[in-house]
Amino acid sequence: MKRFTRPRSMTDEMVPYCPGCGHGIAIRLIGEAIDELGIQGETIGIAPVGCAVRSWRLYRIDMMQAPHGRGPAVATGLKRALPEKIIFSYQGDGDSAAIGLAELIHAALRCEKITVFMVNNAIYGATGGQMAPTTLIGQYSTSYPEGRDPGLVGYPVKMAELIANVSRNSYSARVAVNNAKNVLSAKKAIVKAFRTQLNKLGFSFVEILSPCPTGWKMTPVESLNWIEKEMIPEYPLGEYSTPKNL
């Protein structure tokens, strides 16, 4: 019996991210969840702009791209056209919480039966480390090298809480991939998100705290510790809303 191998729903491609990037873990967990639920042939994924776009290479499922931030709107179009299929959008924090905030919130408000995964690494990774809406107070970024000053650019956005607040009967959770225990919880949340959609209960959203050693100018191992010490206190893990009957 195999215990731990590459998910069947994933291709043999190399993971196209920097050393220690959490995207690889998150993408694999989604693949595992697709395998576990047996929905590989029914699932369509959306990979919008940023580091997240590269995820299309990694899944052995139908995939498409989306303009920056429009993942939830593209997912809405797909889902309305194919209500029996499982539609997910895999996005970064700039994509979800800045340029695509309107599309995300409105998909949640409409209770679209889609799933959005948002990787929160508190920085713009693909463009080279500029401030994100999720950047912590005082955190270094190339656009605000002195650290994020809330007097200038406001406070970090709490997406899991926000979605739970606006979306009726949604599943909204925040997880992290900084240690084995959290990775296991993350997987459970991803499965629950898909189940919410499979059972046509409501919108589902999983915010995944994830390391970006390159953007943070840290070693990969330092970045795991930074999530534990700095990010989780600001972004508490847990389920913020769970649909009835899940």
Added chain:
Amino acid sequence: MKGKPLKAVKVSFDPERCKGCGYCSFVCPKHVIGFSENFNSRGFHYAFLNDPEKCIGCGFCALMCPDIAIRIEVINKD
């Protein structure tokens, strides 16, 4: 039970996929993962199991690997 394998498992590392981030060795409760002095073809010092006898097959390394470079197989159940 301490120090004994949970199950008889075979842990294998794919040196070509490894980017040497070190997450596997960081989370390994038995500290049995090391890094090769050699480079793989993309220039990373890849991870390997330097003391297979002490591995308890917990799977933490594979859970944390961002590059899906670690494979764990149960050789015989119980």
Added chain:
Amino acid sequence: MREWKEKIVMAGFGGQGIMLMGKLLAYAGMFEGRNVTWLPSYGPEMRGGTANCMVIISTGRIASPYIVEPSSIIVMNQPSLDKFEKAVKSNGLILVNSSMVNRAVERRDLKVFKVAASELAEDLGSVHVANMVALGAYVKVKPIVKIESLEKSLSSVLPVYRRDMLKLNRRALKLGFREALEVEGETS
């Protein structure tokens, strides 16, 4: 058959059913096999203020649906007369809702008719059918479509929620048809 083209502007204030009377005339024209166009004034100016629509009925092809020089105008209130009187082409026609227009037509080169559309409509039971009174009067003095065609077209043009008004609208058309009056030699 003689070729002809009639360009009609209907104008009044919002709520007088200007768009509807234009649609009805266009529909009746189509019913009789003519080419027709109907063009509303649209947008924010429709709410409150004045409203107008332009209807062309022709035996031949209609090029521009926009009317610069109407051959007829139907004015349901005084601001509409003020606005469109100058535009009417020489020897054209003005039909005035005399209930709502207190001044005489100044142009001397036009045929002028009047009908007390709003008062007649009220007598029938609803001021809302003043538009039909005026339209009935118009086709009496300018028989470009038969009154029967207007009556037949009513059910296609009235919105669903106004279907209960069908009979009243029909009576209003007929009443207007009877009550149209030519204004002779009136001076300003």
Added chain:
Amino acid sequence: MGEKLLMTGNEACGEAAIRAGCRFFFAYPITPQNELLEYMARRLPEVNGVFLQSESELAAISMVYGASAAGKRVMTASSACGIALMQEGISYLAASQLPCVIVDVTRAGPGLGRIAPSQSDYRQATRGGGDGDYNVIVLGPASVQEMADLTFLAFDLADKYRNPVMILADGMLGQMMEPVILPDPLNLDKLPMKPWALTGAKNRRRNLILAAPYTDEELIALNEELNRKYRAIKAREQLWENIYMEDAEIVVVAFGTSSRIATEAVENARREGIKVGMIRPVSLWPFPEKAFKGMDTSVKVYLVVEMNNGQMIEDVLLSVPDKSIVYHVGKGGGWRPTPRLIYEEIIKLWRRRLTI
């Protein structure tokens, strides 16, 4: 052939879309497009279709992107500044080679502008406001009948070339009523097969809809493929109407609403014995260059009439034979020409033609 109905251009466009098999419509309200949106809101549920009012034009075109990727016939509609917001998605649709129909019921710009009918979106439509080397097929109806016919055609062209098609109308065409005979409804089961569509990769290899391939070489290859397609469209899909062109010595060039007004002027001038004709471009991209090629060399004078500051004139200048003289009548901002104004321009040119 169905019966004659009296409909507005917006309604005729919506009904023709449904008869062409469109079951998905995503849009955001904007005047003067609203009647089309409201028509689809009312009609689509009757045919088990989906109408969804989006949170923005950005979202609307992205929903179109998703439904088109699923292989469905899908439409959106907006006006001027709303279409400007859609340019992002239109560029993605073109890059991903996805079919869809976009209706622009143009209002006058720039910026917010006003709701008067205008042709100031000619350049936005035919040149594309989005990024990259792409083209959108653009059709310019001039009557309510064409609002129906060209919308119907648009869905076929979109599927045939896997490319967005735009209907460039304006407030006048959207709001006016004329008799229309609608095309017969298509059988949904007989619509073109789309093996590339995303439907879940069950029992087949995965399908990918990509706006950005992975390597530089792949993107260059995609651009070459697109360019071949655009050349084929240019060769095959030019549409125009000739009016009084048999012996014309002066040619008016106008599309859409301005062509309706210009036709009246041309007819009036013809009654005076003036040899004036008109070329009415129906496909605006591809521009009907063929209408001008092989033109009798006696035609030297062209009068372009547009409800803008001069946009289509660029295409006319590229299409007319050498030594032609091209004049322009037009203003932006919602200005509307009168038949008399165009007539007077024609008379002026007629009197001067011997000295040209």
